[in-house]
Amino acid sequence: MAHSYTPGLKVLKNTEILKERRLPLKGNVASKVGDIVSPDDIVANTDLPGNVQMINVANLLNVDASDIKNYMIKNTGESIQKDDLMAETKGLFGYFKSSVLSPVDGTMESISDVTGQVVLRESPIPVEIDAYIEGKINDVISDEGVVIKTNGVFIQGIFGIGGESRGEIKTIVDSRETEIKKDMITDEAKGKIIIGGSFISLDAYKKALECKVAGIVVGGFNYYDLEEILGYTLGVAITGSEDLVTSLIVTEGYGKIQMGEQTFDLLNSHNGKLASVNGATQIRAGVIRPEIIIPINDSTTSSDDIKETLGIVIGSLVRVIRSPNFGKIGMVKELPPELRKMESETMVRVAIIDIDGNQFEIPRSNLEVVETD
Numbered sequence: 396m397a398h399s400y401t402p403g404l405k406v407l408k409n410t411e412i413l414k415e416r417r418l419p420l421k422g423n424v425a426s427k428v429g430d431i432v433s434p435d436d437i438v439a440n441t442d443l444p445g446n447v448q449m450i451n452v453a454n455l456l457n458v459d460a461s462d463i464k465n466y467m468i469k470n471t472g473e474s475i476q477k478d479d480l481m482a483e484t485k486g487l488f489g490y491f492k493s494s495v496l497s498p499v500d501g502t503m504e505s506i507s508d509v510t511g512q513v514v515l516r517e518s519p520i521p522v523e524i525d526a527y528i529e530g531k532i533n534d535v536i537s538d539e540g541v542v543i544k545t546n547g548v549f550i551q552g553i554f555g556i557g558g559e560s561r562g563e564i565k566t567i568v569d570s571r572e573t574e575i576k577k578d579m580i581t582d583e584a585k586g587k588i589i590i591g592g593s594f595i596s597l598d599a600y601k602k603a604l605e606c607k608v609a610g611i612v613v614g615g616f617n618y619y620d621l622e623e624i625l626g627y628t629l630g631v632a633i634t635g636s637e638d639l640v641t642s643l644i645v646t647e648g649y650g651k652i653q654m655g656e657q658t659f660d661l662l663n664s665h666n667g668k669l670a671s672v673n674g675a676t677q678i679r680a681g682v683i684r685p686e687i688i689i690p691i692n693d694s695t696t697s698s699d700d701i702k703e704t705l706g707i708v709i710g711s712l713v714r715v716i717r718s719p720n721f722g723k724i725g726m727v728k729e730l731p732p733e734l735r736k737m738e739s740e741t742m743v744r745v746a747i748i749d750i751d752g753n754q755f756e757i758p759r760s761n762l763e764v765v766e767t768d
Contacts, residue, residue: 453511
């Protein structure tokens with residue numbers, strides 16, 4: 396049977412999930428293989444070097460750089476607190492002294508009698524990496540982090556903003572066609588992952604921020620509202636570092652698009668369970684998709700349950716990722732081997748897709764596989 400590779404979004408109801416949790420530089424790993432962890436458990440920690448402060452002490456004291464060490468109160472390697480005296484002249488008869496105070500807490504890293512500069516290193520910045528998901532430590536990366544293994548639901552979205560979050564799933568709509576309205580979001584949603592249907596308005600999202608909702612999963616969102624939320628125009632989609640209380644995951648695309656039936660039913664079936672979400676998205680090379688993970692703690696999943704991704708084949712469920720049918724889901728009926736001419740006069744390989752009983756001829760590059768169990 397003919398097939399072609401096409402990147403796809405996963406909608407898996409029970410699969411093995413391996414999640415790597417790694418420090419930005421070497422540090423201490425607080426867990427060992429076999430440990431059971433919860434999302435908030437710290438699995439590794441380190442200290443990032445503090446920022447460097449350059450202070451021209453010779454200029455501030457109005458002395459020659461070569462004499463600077465004669466006036467230093469603190470020496471190389473010593474710790475110093477903000478506003479501590481670091482250098483001072485002797486003055487005249489004990490009066491008219493010039494002095495320099497430390498602008499920050501830190502350590503004296505170097506004193507130069509050539510430039511008159513003193514280098515202060517600010518206090519180290521502690522960094523902690525949590526587990527993010529419930530599971531078991533499957534592997535330890537020496538001095539760097541761990542790999543956590545769990546069985547559960549794994550769903551990818553098409554776009555997201557906001558970083559990692561976790562909370563109890565709460566479905567607040569009756570169907571996948573329903574739009575999330577502002578009045579649907581109340582203080583009861585604080586710290587929860589709310590599930591919507593086809594759309595969420597800017598006002599509703601702002602209400603979610605006010606209520607400190609942990610995350611929102613919804614079918615569609617208005618692209619032009621992102622600028623007001625982020626404070627800048629989003630060009631190439633690289634997200635996840637935004638300082639947002641509420642992560643947003645869009646499963647279908649921009650505009651009012653009902654959430655995929657399988658996605659909505661799967662999320663709704665786990666209403667009340669703990670989920671971890673991450674809105675981080677990268678569209679270019681090294682693609683990163685926003686994700687929803689719901690641990691099931693079901694030991695029945697085996698390697699036989701995990702299907703190999705072969706790409707598009709006849710019978711594949713696919714999503715259209717270009718206009719005019721953007722966001723729609725259909726089934727592959729045919730994969731003609733010959734090239735077909737498009738309106739743009741280009742010759743491409745196409746797939747015949749059945750969408751709601753109608754058949755469309757769509758370039759294979761405009762499709763992505765929806766991986767399901």
